[in-house]
Amino acid sequence: MVGQRQFNERRALERAREVFWLKGYGATTMQDIATASGVLRGSLYNAYRDKETLFLRAYEGYAEEMLEETARALAHPDVEQALHDFFDFTITSMTMGVPPRGCLTTKTVVDTRADDERIRTAVRDLLDGMERLLRERLSAEEARARLALPPEEAARVLITMTRGIVVMERVHQDPARLRSTAASLVTALLR
Amino acid sequence: MVGQRQFNERRALERAREVFWLKGYGATTMQDIATASGVLRGSLYNAYRDKETLFLRAYEGYAEEMLEETARALAHPDVEQALHDFFDFTITSMTMGVPPRGCLTTKTVVDTRADDERIRTAVRDLLDGMERLLRERLSAEEARARLALPPEEAARVLITMTRGIVVMERVHQDPARLRSTAASLVTALLR
DNA sequence: CTGCCAATTGACAGGTGTGTCAAAAATACG
DNA sequence: CGTATTTTTGACACACCTGTCAATTGGCAG
Numbered sequence A, B: 001m002v003g004q005r006q007f008n009e010r011r012a013l014e015r016a017r018e019v020f021w022l023k024g025y026g027a028t029t030m031q032d033i034a035t036a037s038g039v040l041r042g043s044l045y046n047a048y049r050d051k052e053t054l055f056l057r058a059y060e061g062y063a064e065e066m067l068e069e070t071a072r073a074l075a076h077p078d079v080e081q082a083l084h085d086f087f088d089f090t091i092t093s094m095t096m097g098v099p100p101r102g103c104l105t106t107k108t109v110v111d112t113r114a115d116d117e118r119i120r121t122a123v124r125d126l127l128d129g130m131e132r133l134l135r136e137r138l139s140a141e142e143a144r145a146r147l148a149l150p151p152e153e154a155a156r157v158l159i160t161m162t163r164g165i166v167v168m169e170r171v172h173q174d175p176a177r178l179r180s181t182a183a184s185l186v187t188a189l190l191r
Numbered sequence C: 001c002t003g004c005c006a007a008t009t010g011a012c013a014g015g016t017g018t019g020t021c022a023a024a025a026a027t028a029c030g
Numbered sequence D: 001c002g003t004a005t006t007t008t009t010g011a012c013a014c015a016c017c018t019g020t021c022a023a024t025t026g027g028c029a030g
Helices: A009-023 A030-037 A041-048 A051-073 A079-095 A104-110 A117-138 A141-146 A151-172 A175-189 B009-023 B030-037 B041-048 B051-073 B079-095 B104-110 B117-138 B141-146 B151-172 B175-189
Strands: none
Touching (some): A030 A051, A051 A117, A079 A117, A104 A117, A117 A141, A151 B104, A175 B175, B009 B051, B079 B151, B079 B175, B117 B151
């Protein structure tokens, strides 16, 4: 290969992810990412063609990491603990940073400036993937016996609840309150 | 009074609300509102000073209406039916229009460009108001007896769930799926 | 070392946004 | 009717954003 990339692509995509995460897709400018990554705007355009494509590249790593972490959180053999770990991970992730970075997926879904088809697909894939992990975990014999709902329904309620928690975090900015609400739901779902 | 307003303020605020609702605070421009309301941009600035203040004025009417409708939906004497009516109102409201307008409150909360203090307060007040209506309704003797959770906890779970439903609507755009998820939660909450 | 090719760089074009301002028009009131 | 006050109007200033492009730089292969 001739004329190699002069910036650290891995690092640049990480920075891009952080900026998108904090400000959201629509409010993030290429200059923001250029500044955060130390790569000139022109180089970003040369490497990724446009903002949408750059976002998708940055989102790839994010989605992968999220699925891994979710699977890890759900791995506890006791369903109740697994669900607590699941919410704990979600809440910790979104309340990290100053100001709290919130949730990249939710910000993107709600952002009317991110109505690109590829973006919607990427987001849907991640949320569907997380719902699948929940469904599989809740399908275990031990879990099924304790659930007030079929695994499929419980998984949808739970994934929907995480989206709601993200929104409520922006309103009250009180992690303890979020954890308490999540615990209430777990109580209601388990007999 | 001398030099009266020449445009219908009530109508203009209604149009502004619709535009903000559809596009979100950050993505809406004063020109969008000017076009939708038939009032020139300059007149809007003269009447409301800036975009934030105009938004707050438009949001007032929205919040009032939302609280009224929520109270109406929760009025059914049977708790289970009241909760179904509550979710039905929420889902119908957010799936109206083409494209579906979604939820103004959620869009505003998540929008990093709407991080003004007055806006955050207005949004928090509305959500707190809705939570209070739920809590009061669930504190009735008949409801308390059937709930799997104390009224305060159930109210928080429910209000959080509505926020989550808003987000999931943007992902799958399937009202039936939303209603089904809401019904699952009601089942889990009632014994 | 040399030539080729891609990446980098800074300037540029074109569009869009917010908010301001002075002149013109409209309105209420004495 | 005339005056005072406000609204309306269109132009303007200024900032910012996306995407492009030509010239320059840097690295790899032969």
